[in-house]
Amino acid sequence: MKIELLMGNQAIAMGAIRAGVGVVTGYPGTPSTEILETIAKNNPGHIYVEWSVNEKVALEVAAGAAYAGMRTMVTMKQVGLNVASDPLMSLAYIGVKGGMVIVVADDPGPISSQTEQDTRHFGIYAKLPVFDPSSPEEAYLMIGDAFEYSEKYNTPVIFRPTTRVCHGYAAVNLDENSYEVKLEGFIKDPKWAIFPRLSYQNHLTIEARLPVIAEDFSLYRFNSVVGSGTKGLATGGINYAYTCETLLALEAECKIFKVATPHPFPEELAMKFLEGLEEVLVVEELDPVIEKELVYICGKHHLSVKIKGKLTQHLQNAGENTVESVTQAVATFLKIPVSPAKQLEDLPVLPVRPPVLCAGCPHRASFYAVKQAMKGQKAVFSGDIGCYTLGNAKPLEMVDTCLCMGAGITIAQGLHRAESATVNVAFIGDSTFFHSGIPGVINAVYNESDIVMIVLDNSTTAMTGHQPHPGTGKTMMGTISEKISIGKVLLALGVKHVITRDPFKLDQSIIAVQEAAAYKGVSAVIFQSPCIALVEPAQVHSVDADKCTGCKICIRELGCPAMIKDHDKVRIDHSLCYGCSICEQVCPFKAIGGAYR
Amino acid sequence: MINCLLAGVGGQGIVLASKLIAYAAMSKGLIVRTAETIGMAQRGGCVMSHVRMGEALHSPMISLKSAHIVIGFEPAEAVRCLSYLREGGTVIVSRKAIKPVTDSLSNTDYDGDEMLKYLGSHVNSLIIVDTEAVFAECGSEKVLNIALLGAAVASCGLGVSLKDMEKTIAEKLPQDFIEMNLKALRAGAKTVLKESIG
Structure with missing residues (x-):
């Protein structure tokens, strides 16, 4: 051991x-x-x-x-x-x-x-x-x-x-x-x-x-009934831990039914639990699964045990349980008075920290290029699942829809059937493309849709911690297989207009998107640039305070976490900057450059 | 039983710091449970790590009002999780504020001072770590987590000695990083500023 x-x-x-x-x-x-x-x-x-x-x-x-x-x-x-x-x-x-x-x-x-x-x-x-x-x-x-x-x-x-x-x-x-x-x-x-x-x-x-x-x-080692009394708690999973913690805190004891196998429900053991009980509180998360099983068993055996839980509004129907929420529910159930934790007084306004695209993330450049290219046109941007879902945040605001894996390409097709005068742009990441994007592309080509696909190819499954996928050629057995090229796949599927660009070359990228949008039929721009977690930073950028007019266009347009408002100027946090250079390309006063000053 | 809550911004090395505390406690024969936020919440967002050490632990999460020690990697993040601090608990906080992007975008001007003031007037046992001084001494900004760990150990709130933590670092970190991190640990322990603002 x-x-x-x-x-x-x-x-x-x-x-x-x-x-x-x-x-x-x-x-x-x-x-x-x-x-x-x-x-x-x-x-x-x-x-x-x-x-x-x-x-x-x-x-x-x-x-x-x-x-x-x-x-x-x-x-x-x-x-x-x-x-x-x-x-x-x-x-x-x-x-x-x-x-x-x-x-x-x-x-x-x-x-x-x-x-x-x-x-x-x-x-x-x-x-x-x-x-x-x-x-x-x-x-x-x-x-x-x-x-x-x-x-x-x-x-x-x-x-x-x-x-x-x-x-x-x-x-x-x-x-x-x-x-x-x-x-x-x-x-x-x-x-x-x-x-x-x-x-x-x-x-x-x-x-x-x-x-x-x-x-x-009913005999399984991790299912158990312990304790005695006329009140019982039925629970399972992490909620069992919360329940134990609660009983310790309340210095209370009661009968506990721990359900380690919610299906098929261990009915015999449940009967042992219900024996002699007057009421039960079911402590579980998500759906009332144990609760419904107990209600069913009580009905089946004509037991007059009151079952309380989500169905009776004694526990919340959505969201995560916590030791606090379980303690509240259990204390009410056991009629033990507890005072709710006192709220902190006169708390200062806390800065909000929504998750954002990293400094240097190629998705920021891609989103910005598409946004610039589509300026003045009626366009809807369908997103997908991945880091790039974060493109919905200000100031980019480039994710109008997000449903499930692979749905960006198909939702865009549906939107376009309803409003054909709109440009429908679908974003998809490389891993998501292989996961479930391909059938949507085939559908678009076969059914003669008119959408613009933007493939955000950062050579990894970034959101979940950089797993390899068919486009990377690396396998979990440590071997190197042939990389599957997204560009060639698109061509093979019949997409006639396929362009690959480095999103950090903003001008070229904007033109590529404009051309793809002008193309009648299914078109694609593949923005290829590796996730920053996979590469060494390029030369970090700095703001020349003499040239910076404090217009903050860079901050307002890009929302890069490395760019900081510093009094009436802008400063770049060198510990975050990856030297992607889009701020340099966006600055109208040429105040940003790739060296320490 | 000791509950230690670590809070900061994704990318500050909070998970590693919480693991080191857990390892050090385990080497002393304590039961350990920890929980952390991973996933979408991590990117530039608030990150919290719960470390529980002792006996008869069930939940990996610390309950409100029951943390013996809160290690704030950032002033506002320390305030954000202050509701977890128990009566008489200690707060260790890094002086350096991290501005969220939303702050640069809107016209608010967050700089952390207001947070430190709030902590000063609401926490009896407050230790502010002079982050910049530690960075200067260690020549790196990547050692904040270990420096805060040093301050936490020095505050005696963790139930782990500086020696225990040094041993854990030497055992668990890759060879190339041990020296710099030991330096940061000691710098953190040393630069504990017992001043309270406000």
């Missing part, structure tokens, strides 16, 4: 390695990204790891390996499961041979996601077992259990941590022994090909199996 301080995501990865995982696939997404990265970093040599182009592909690759008897794991964030939902729903019917764990990280808040969807519900919908760890150390052990249950019932299982488990750190006891999979290989059998008749039969099997798994889960 070795004790290490691990992030929940690292603990999940180390637990999967211990469980003998052989193939790991995924697509980056906060808060799930570090799981796959940790596998790659600690690869004992026999594990195949890949960033797949998207979650659907990742799930299918892992399923294939699991058909052959390998233990496989797929990682993604909650919205990634929407992309992977097609194979997920069918795979639930087909089943697997080797253990297959689909790790889907939920993001209550949301802190960095488009939705607050609850993957436990996805598990219920797909009729798959769901595991919900409450801490990094539990996650380390639970992921191994997940593989075992998957093999025991020949079904993929969902493992869904939430942000505070994923990104929380704890000391984890690492077991140096690991499970070894004896690979049988793929054996041909009609059961691997889905047909309506097979689906019907498998549906019957699944329905018959769920109560069996539920019974099994």
Whole structure:
């Protein structure tokens, strides 16, 4: 045994390695990204790891390996499961041979996601077992259990941590022994090909199996009922930790039901919990999953236990729970008087710090070039998911729409059908282009749309921490594969007008966008410049105080975090400046240049 | 049990500082839990890292009014998370303000002094670290996190000695950075200014 301080995501990865995982696939997404990265970093040599182009592909690759008897794991964030939902729903019917764990990280808040969807519900919908760890150390052990249950019932299982488990750190006891999979290989059998008749039969099997798994889960080691009394708290995941913390703070005791497997619901254990109770408060985040299960069980067994939670407005319906919010709810439930934390008085006005594009970010130059090129024309800018979503902020204001991965290109097409006199510009990043942008391009060409695509190619998946993708040629196995050229892909798809530019050459970039906008049909400008995190800074820039008139055009136009208003002049913070030079190009008084003065 | 909250702006090295505290506490046999903000909230935005050390810890997050020590990497960020400070807790804060882009865009003029004044009148145990002096001594602006760590250790609020922290730095940081960071740690510990403004 070795004790290490691990992030929940690292603990999940180390637990999967211990469980003998052989193939790991995924697509980056906060808060799930570090799981796959940790596998790659600690690869004992026999594990195949890949960033797949998207979650659907990742799930299918892992399923294939699991058909052959390998233990496989797929990682993604909650919205990634929407992309992977097609194979997920069918795979639930087909089943697997080797253990297959689909790790889907939920993001209550949301802190960095488009939705607050609850993957436990996805598990219920797909009729798959769901595991919900409450801490990094539990996650380390639970992921191994997940593989075992998957093999025991020949079904993929969902493992869904939430942000505070994923990104929380704890000391984890690492077991140096690991499970070894004896690979049988793929054996041909009609059961691997889905047909309506097979689906019907498998549906019957699944329905018959769920109560069996539920019974099994009632004995599962991380599900528990402790304490006594007439009032009970039911909880799971990180909310179990908040609940324990709350009871410590309130110096209160009551019966607690910890649900580590929300689906299929451990009904027998729930009955043990409900026995002798008068009321229950369910402490959970996102959807009222445990709450509805308890309401159902009470109805089914004619129990007169009052179930309180989100459905009864005793807990908030949206957003993240905190120890404070849980303490408030539990104190009210237990009728313990608590005074709410006193607000600080006469607090000064705090500066707001919205996330911004980094100083030197090539996206700023690209957005600025498009903005200049489109001046005086009616244009709508459809954005997409990535760092460049931050282009919505002042002063750029270049993201009019943002929906989901790959939707910039397609929303632009729809907008253009409604208002053909408008120029419809769609922004997409390189990783997003490969993820789900390509079908939208084909659709635009095939259906003779008239849009301008701006590909923001910074040679990485920047937002999630610089993962490689097909355009970079680097793989998670450390090999170099052939880089897939976005320009050639666009040409091959039938886009006739494709121009590549360095966005930091502003004048040329503006002209390129103007030409693309004037082109009738689908056109594309690829702005190519690496993310600043991948390159050494160029010569930092300075403002010549003698020439600076204090007009602040640079600040007002670009919103670069390195540019600081200093009395009536502008100053550049050299610790932030990457020497991208667009401020120099924007300054009407030639007061900015690339050297210390 | 000791709760330490670190707050600042994305890119200031807050995550590393919180990890070093956790490692140092672990080497003393304490149970440790930490939580941090990662992702979209990180870029130029407010970043908070919670470090909890002791026994019987469940939540990785510190509750309001229960931080024994708040390390503010920036004056306004220290004020922003002051509601976490418990009665009698200590605040260590870097003097240097970081202007947000929004400040340069609007016509507000944030410079941090008002924040330091507020801290001075609302926090009994306040330590202001003279950031520029530390930078000058270390010849780098990248050592702010370690210098603040030095001040926090020197304030005795962390339950970890300077020696413990030196050992942790020597064990956990890459060889090339150890010397500069040890220098920053000591500079931070040394330049603790016990002045209070206001």
